[in-house]
Structure formats: structure tokens, C-alpha cells
Amino acid sequence: MSKTEEVVSSSGRIQSFFRDFSFHRLTHPSADDVFEILSTIFACSAIVIIVLTAIVLIRGSFQAVSTFGVGFITGVNWNTTLGQESYGMLPYILGTLVTSGIAIGIGIPVSLGIAIFLSEMAPTSVRAPLSQVVELLAAVPSIIYGFWGRLVLRNWIVNYVEIPLSNTFGSVPIFRGSPHGYDILMGGLILAIMIIPTISSISKEVMMAVPSSQREAAYSIGATRWETVRIGVLSYSRSGIFGASILGLGRAIGETMAITLVIGGALGPDALPTSLFIPGQTLASLIAGQYYEAEALQLSAIVGAGLVLFGLAVVINVFAQLMVSRVLKLHAGAVE
Amino acid sequence: MTYTSRRIKDKLAYSLGLFCLAVAIVPLASILVEVVRNGISTISWQFLTSVPGVPGETIGGIAPAIQGSLLLIGLTSLFGVPLGVLAGVYLAEFGDNKFGRSVRFLNDVLTEFPSIVVGVLIWVLLVVTTHEYSPIAGAAALSIIMVPIVTRTTEESIKTVPNSIRDAAMALGIRRWRSTISVVLNTAKSGVITGVLLSIARISGETAPLLLTIFGSNFFFSSWNQPIDALPIRIYRDAFLPDSISHQQAWGAALILILIVLTLNVGVRVATRGRYGSSRSRM
Numbered sequence: 001m002s003k004t005e006e007v008v009s010s011s012g013r014i015q016s017f018f019r020d021f022s023f024h025r026l027t028h029p030s031a032d033d034v035f036e037i038l039s040t041i042f043a044c045s046a047i048v049i050i051v052l053t054a055i056v057l058i059r060g061s062f063q064a065v066s067t068f069g070v071g072f073i074t075g076v077n078w079n080t081t082l083g084q085e086s087y088g089m090l091p092y093i094l095g096t097l098v099t100s101g102i103a104i105g106i107g108i109p110v111s112l113g114i115a116i117f118l119s120e121m122a123p124t125s126v127r128a129p130l131s132q133v134v135e136l137l138a139a140v141p142s143i144i145y146g147f148w149g150r151l152v153l154r155n156w157i158v159n160y161v162e163i164p165l166s167n168t169f170g171s172v173p174i175f176r177g178s179p180h181g182y183d184i185l186m187g188g189l190i191l192a193i194m195i196i197p198t199i200s201s202i203s204k205e206v207m208m209a210v211p212s213s214q215r216e217a218a219y220s221i222g223a224t225r226w227e228t229v230r231i232g233v234l235s236y237s238r239s240g241i242f243g244a245s246i247l248g249l250g251r252a253i254g255e256t257m258a259i260t261l262v263i264g265g266a267l268g269p270d271a272l273p274t275s276l277f278i279p280g281q282t283l284a285s286l287i288a289g290q291y292y293e294a295e296a297l298q299l300s301a302i303v304g305a306g307l308v309l310f311g312l313a314v315v316i317n318v319f320a321q322l323m324v325s326r327v328l329k330l331h332a333g334a335v336e
Numbered sequence: 337m338t339y340t341s342r343r344i345k346d347k348l349a350y351s352l353g354l355f356c357l358a359v360a361i362v363p364l365a366s367i368l369v370e371v372v373r374n375g376i377s378t379i380s381w382q383f384l385t386s387v388p389g390v391p392g393e394t395i396g397g398i399a400p401a402i403q404g405s406l407l408l409i410g411l412t413s414l415f416g417v418p419l420g421v422l423a424g425v426y427l428a429e430f431g432d433n434k435f436g437r438s439v440r441f442l443n444d445v446l447t448e449f450p451s452i453v454v455g456v457l458i459w460v461l462l463v464v465t466t467h468e469y470s471p472i473a474g475a476a477a478l479s480i481i482m483v484p485i486v487t488r489t490t491e492e493s494i495k496t497v498p499n500s501i502r503d504a505a506m507a508l509g510i511r512r513w514r515s516t517i518s519v520v521l522n523t524a525k526s527g528v529i530t531g532v533l534l535s536i537a538r539i540s541g542e543t544a545p546l547l548l549t550i551f552g553s554n555f556f557f558s559s560w561n562q563p564i565d566a567l568p569i570r571i572y573r574d575a576f577l578p579d580s581i582s583h584q585q586a587w588g589a590a591l592i593l594i595l596i597v598l599t600l601n602v603g604v605r606v607a608t609r610g611r612y613g614s615s616r617s618r619m
Contacts, residue, residue, distance in 0.1 A: 031511055031513050031514075032511055032512045032513050034513070035512065035513030035516070036426075036430055036513075038422065039422045039423070039425050039426035039429075039430065040426055040430065042419050042422040042423040042426065043422075043423040043426035043427060043431065043436075043439050043487075044439070045419060045423060045483060046423070046439055046442045046443040046445075046446045046483075046484060046487070047438075047439065047442055049446060049457075049480055050442055050445070050446060052457070053453065053454075053457045056457055056460050056461060057453075057456065057457070057460075060460045109356075110356045110359050110360065111356075112356075113352055113353045113355070113356025113357070114353070114356045114357050114360055116349075116353055117350075117353025117354060117356065117357055118357070121349070121350055121353050122353075130357065132605060133361060133364070134357070134360055134361070136364060136598070136601065136602075137360060137363070137364050139537060139597055139598065139601040140364070140367060140541075140594065140597070140598075141540075141541025141542070141543070141568060141593060141594075141597060142541070142543065142544075143541065143543040143568040143571050143572055143590075143593075144367060144371065144541070144571070144590050144593065144594060145367070146572075146575065147571050147575045147586060147590060148363075148366070148367045148370060148371070150575055151370075151575075151583065152366060152370050153363070153366075193360075193363050196359075196360050197360070200360070224342050224343065224345070224346040225346050225349075225350070226345055226346040226348075226349035226350075227342070227346070229349070247448065250448055251448070253450065254449070254450020254451070254452065254453070255450070256450070256451065256452040256543070256544035257543040257544055257568070257572060261572070261575055261576075284450060284452045284544070287452055287455075287456060287548075288452060288544060288547055288548075291456075291459065291547075291548055299464065302456070303456060303460060306452070306453055306456035306457075309450055309452070309453055310450075310453050313448070313449060313450050313453065314445065317444075317445045317448045317449075318445055320448075321441060321444050321445055321448075325441075325444075
């Protein structure tokens, strides 16, 4: 194979397959053709699944969306009485956004601290083992986070965070309600713990991809270690860290089991997240809690909740993947 | 700004970093300690081999859950591994074009998909239409979660195979498909196995899609169109019960689950130390 052919073959085998297409090749495919076609078909599975999900969710939620119109998104009711059925997703959309907001509000600063510490400050010999320990957090199944959150963390949070806050600021609307630990704040906190490994490990990767000449330049003008991080590293990896945070947000929005176990499972107008200390509901926990024996309109409403979640997840993840991969590619190029 | 104040700032940043690390490690330590402490007192031979008892009265065992989890892992790997590996081969060997790049991108997006959405998809397609929760539906949902992970790791490990090996196979006159499978894939074997093991670790802990597809049960597998149990589902059902005997059962199930997941993760990390670093942290 000559050099030019190789370039063509690697950059456009599909195109060349169609260009060289002949009836003979169709009736007598070589083993190589079969292999290539087969692996191409298998590779399409990602596309097929995403498209299939969109179609199935749109068709499945059609009944609810056509019955309630815009009210399906802006309504607050959850009435399953036959004849008066009414479903609105606003409380759960807001619940998802508020819990995820708490999660990234706490998760991003902590993750950044970890990433900076592990890529720039810790003694070299402990960096790898400590990174592995943080990554183990990502391996713990979400159901175990939820169970631990319900039985262990909830007691700590109620006694050391919620009761003091409630006693001090009880009159402020967002601290209204009696703190019992099955609430919005608890949901946000468990999500924060769960997204820390995601954000910190990607941010660490992005920081480690910063060319060492950046650090050397800062050190050579007499900067301290922290100043080197701030001037040389952070300013350089800003968009990658942003992408990592968005990816963490995506995880928080879709997380189901842990949050279902601690958020309290409110329905209807009660589920509107008006205070940190009242039970709430997210889109994901709504599906997990209400799918059982759902019929007709309620089933359609639950699929509709899935559709909203799907839409949020696709938008967030496409955006985040674009940010992270572009930054890592850019930096890999700069290092070479 | 004086030198002293800059030194203090530097020290402050260092301590803040250390503090953040502690914030992440304390929950991990607490989870491990609680699961082991509460789980170990529960686990006995009888606990591992019998069916669950009456909630609130007897603890019984979690054998159906263990059986269900193993069945699902086996069934899912049967669909998921060949599909994921071949898709990874495509991306690495033929995927250096526009189509390949889009597939790779969508594959990454699919990896980050909320698993409950996958559950809703299979629930609508296989459960609502047949009115039956089944192991098949569970395995279908888990396959959708497994395939993108296997695809990604397969691609990354095949890309580490030097071109000289492909050239050598070609020089011997070996067909491309044959050389890809017996030479390239064989060279990249350890990376592919790593990916498969990590994806198994991931799916054994998945709960949300199983809730909508296998539902959970107190009995052993009986037929392909009946609900089965699985370890995460057992923990979920127990967690909502108010009594401490059910919670005890859940701690036992959690210990078994965390042993499976962490053994796979730590084992793979120790075995492949220093290799395939970047592909793993994204999962």
C-alpha cells in the first residue's frame, strides 16, 4: 500500500467502500468487507440507542403532553383520581435543578481543591495512591450511597447542620420547616459527595495536561507554589474545569437511587422546593417512586418526566463532552 | 505584598487542599467502615444460601438476590461484550473519519446517560407492552449501560498496539479481519479485559434500570418472564422498610455488593498499574 493510499484508506474507508461499490462486491463480499460492515453496524448501536430513546419517550409521553399542553411543564398538580387526573412537572424540574445546584455549589470548590492538591501540591510519592482512593469513591454504587445516606449521614446532618441552622435562621423562608433529614438539603449533599470524584479526576487530568513550561515560567519569576497554580495552571485550564463541572452537573441531574432514598418523595404542590428542610422530589426520583402500576395518563406523565430528563442530559452532556475533549486535545497538542 | 503574607497564603492554600481531600475521603471511609461493621455480623452461610424471611420478624437470606445478580451479569456480558468489543474495533481500526468521530462522540454521551432513562426506555419497550418484569428486560437495560464502556476501553487499548504489528501481520499475507482479531486484539487483550471487568463492576451496582425492569422478588429464578431479585434491588426494598431486621439484611447485601465492586476495581487497578490511565478516570 503506498503512502497516499494509506491516507485515503484511513480517512475515508466508508466513502471508498461506496466509491468502489459494485454489484460483484455485493454478491461476493470478501471476508474483510463482511468484517468491516459488521463492525460498522455494531458501532452504530450508540446512535441507534439515542435515536430510539428519543422516539420511544416522545411517543410514550404524547398522551400527557397533548392533554395538558404547556401545563405539563408549568403545572404543579399530581392528581391520580380517575376523571380528575392532572399532572404537572414544574415541582420536579425545580427540585432537580435545586438539588443539583446545591451539589455543584459544594462539589465544585471541594473538587477543585482536591484536583489542585493532587496535581500541584501533594508530595509526588502520595499523589497516585491518593488519586486512586478518590477514584474509588466513583466506584461505590449509588444505592450504597443512598442507604448509607439514609441510615448514617442523615443523623449527622440533622444534628450538626440542620438543627443549628433551623434554630438560628428558622424565620428565614428557605430554612422553614422541621428538620428531619428527608429533604432537599440532604438530597443536595448526597449528590455533592457523589459528583466530587467525577469533577476532581477530570479537573486533575486537565491540570496535569498544562505544559510544565507554564509552571517553570511562574517559578522562575519567584512565584510561590499557590501563585504558580493561580497564574500558570488555573488560568490555563479554566475551560477544561468548566467542562468537568458541567459533566458533574449532568451526573447530579440523572442520579436516581441515592436521592430517592433521602429526598422524602413529596408529590404535587408540596414538592415545590420552597425550603431546604422540606421533602422534595426530582424527575429521576419521581420515576423511581411512581412508575409502579402506572396506567394510561399517569404512565404517559412518567414517560414525560423521562423525556424532560433525557433532554436535559443530552444538552448538558453534549456541551460538557465538547468542552472537555477540546481542551484535552488542545493541551495534548501543546505538550508535543 | 510582603514575602511573609505570600508564604502564609501559600500555606493556607495547601491546608485548604488537604481539607478538601479529607471532605472526600471521610465519607468513603465512613461507608466502608459502616458496611463492613454492620455487614459482617449479618453474614453467615445460612444468610448466603436461603430466601428472605418475613420482613420485621426473621432475617432469612439473600440467595435469590445473589443468584439474580450473577444471572444478570452473565446475560448482560453475553450481549454486551461482543457488541462493545466489535464497536471498539471499528472505532480504532476504521473510525478515523467523520462518521467514526460522531460515533465516538455519541458513545461518550451515552456513557454519561442517566441510567434511569435507560430504565424507562426498556420499561416502555419490554415491560409495559408485555405486562411482565423479566430477566431479559433487565439484561437489555444493563447491556445499554455496558456497551459504551467496553467500546471506549477496547478502542483505547487497540490504539496502543503499534502499527508495526499490523504491518507484520499484513506482510505474512494474513487477511485484515483475521489479523485484527488474532493479532491486534490479542495484543490489546489485557486492556480489553480491564474494560470488561470495570463495566461488570459498574453494572453490578446499577439499581435504577433494574427497578423498572426486573422489579425484585423474594424467590429464586423460576422462568424468563417472571420478576427476579438482585443485590441492589434488595438493598433498595429493605431501605424503605422501617424495621432494623430489614436494615440488617440490607447491610449484609451491601457488604456482598461492595466486595464484588471493589474487588473488581481494585484488582484491575493493581493488575494494570500505570497503564490505561486516562480511559478509566472518565467512568
